[in-house]
Amino acid sequence: MKLLVLAETDGASILPSTLQTITFAQEWSSATGGTFDILIAGGPEIEGKAADQAGYGAQRVMVAAAPELAHPTADRVAAVASQVFRESGASSIAAPSSTFGRDILPRIAAVLDLPMLSDVMAVSNQNGLTFKRPMFAGNIIAIVQLEGENGAFSVRGTAFAKPQPKCSASPVSSVAFVAADPSIKTTWLSIEAAEQKRPELTTARVVVSGGRPLKDAETFERVIGGLADKLGGAVGATRAAVDSGIAPNELQVGQTGKVVAPELYIAAGISGSVQHLAGMKESKVIVAINTDPDAPIFEVADYGLVMDLHQAVPEMTGKV
Numbered sequence: 001m002k003l004l005v006l007a008e009t010d011g012a013s014i015l016p017s018t019l020q021t022i023t024f025a026q027e028w029s030s031a032t033g034g035t036f037d038i039l040i041a042g043g044p045e046i047e048g049k050a051a052d053q054a055g056y057g058a059q060r061v062m063v064a065a066a067p068e069l070a071h072p073t074a075d076r077v078a079a080v081a082s083q084v085f086r087e088s089g090a091s092s093i094a095a096p097s098s099t100f101g102r103d104i105l106p107r108i109a110a111v112l113d114l115p116m117l118s119d120v121m122a123v124s125n126q127n128g129l130t131f132k133r134p135m136f137a138g139n140i141i142a143i144v145q146l147e148g149e150n151g152a153f154s155v156r157g158t159a160f161a162k163p164q165p166k167c168s169a170s171p172v173s174s175v176a177f178v179a180a181d182p183s184i185k186t187t188w189l190s191i192e193a194a195e196q197k198r199p200e201l202t203t204a205r206v207v208v209s210g211g212r213p214l215k216d217a218e219t220f221e222r223v224i225g226g227l228a229d230k231l232g233g234a235v236g237a238t239r240a241a242v243d244s245g246i247a248p249n250e251l252q253v254g255q256t257g258k259v260v261a262p263e264l265y266i267a268a269g270i271s272g273s274v275q276h277l278a279g280m281k282e283s284k285v286i287v288a289i290n291t292d293p294d295a296p297i298f299e300v301a302d303y304g305l306v307m308d309l310h311q312a313v314p315e316m317t318g319k320v
């Protein structure tokens with residue numbers, strides 16, 4: 001059995017989410033007795049970054065570096081990954097359960113006719129090969145088996161640690177990208193992205209999140225952003241805050257947003273709906289600030305403060 005790990009890249013560099021997928025691959029290899037390869041697809045400069053992935057026990061690190069992959073759209077990466085999958089004799093494929101993986105993996109699963117398991121949190125082999133994954137917004141952790149054992153796995157990064165380094169380095173080789181593949185039907189034109197001056201939400205050590213009571217974007221940025229900056233953390237938000245235009249889309253934490261598990265999660269003015277909890281309840285330490293002592297967020301909080309956030313958060317920021 002062989003697993004192909006698809007590294008997450010932005011075209012120019014390999015993103016940290018790849019590391020937890022490599023940990024999954026190491027655990028999958030121990031559970032199955034199989035091996036794993038890593039595929040990195042990106043623009044020409046990605047070639048120089050491949051050696052960083054060679055210390056984790058992969059049988060091979062393969063690099064598809066081409067100008068046409070400088071902006072890795074789903075159809076392009078799926079085309080090269082499916083081709084490498086077939087040629088390398090892989091039986092399963094894994095990628096991070098990020099926007100990248102969620103976009104690309106279902107396409108690859110369809111092309112290769114593999115069953116898809118999303119958000120895998122653990123793999124083991126006691127009575128056959130089993131996988132843990134959340135269901136019903138994380139209220140149930142299901143243990144599932146695949147028919148035939150091979151699949152396409154999106155890996156929940158917050159459930160895996162950084163990979164164990166191995167002493168021998170994996171050989172790095174190049175693979176060709178066929179730009180004329182008929183399945184490629186999109187062309188990248190441009191991207192509009194907000195400039196990020198804070199750590200990435202899904203990998204930050206500290207996340208400070210705000211909800212609906214922040215009222216407007218300026219207050220949100222001053223109160224929530226102010227504390228996050230003092231703690232060197234990222235900023236998160238509820239869907240209610242995003243929907244009311246208080247916070248940008250990419251900050252949404254939860255079932256339909258990002259899944260985070262930082263060392264410290266501070267929830268200010270957040271009720272604690274199941275949909276929000278689905279994205280943050282695995283955080284190591286949860287601090288909740290809410291005026292309502294019966295707010296559900298206090299059921300998952302390690303520390304709770306019944307107080308007006310407009311007073312509590314600036315006071316905390318001042319003390320930090």
Ligand SMILES: Cc1cc2nc3c(=O)[nH]c(=O)nc-3n(C[C@H](O)[C@H](O)[C@H](O)COP(=O)(O)OP(=O)(O)OC[C@H]3O[C@@H](n4cnc5c(N)ncnc54)[C@H](O)[C@@H]3O)c2cc1C
Nearest residue numbers: 211212213238239240254255256257269271275276291309
């Ligand atoms: C299909 C679906 C998917 C969803 N996905 C998500 C998701 O991914 N993420 C998400 O967050 N939500 C999601 N939601 C929405 C979710 O159900 C809740 O509506 C939302 O999380 C509530 O956000 P909130 O806590 O900011 O607002 P509210 O529910 O309005 O809660 C505000 C809280 O702030 C407290 N408060 C008020 N004033 C103050 C103050 N001055 N100081 C301190 N506390 C104060 C209140 O007591 C209350 O507990 C989803 C819903 C659906 C149906």
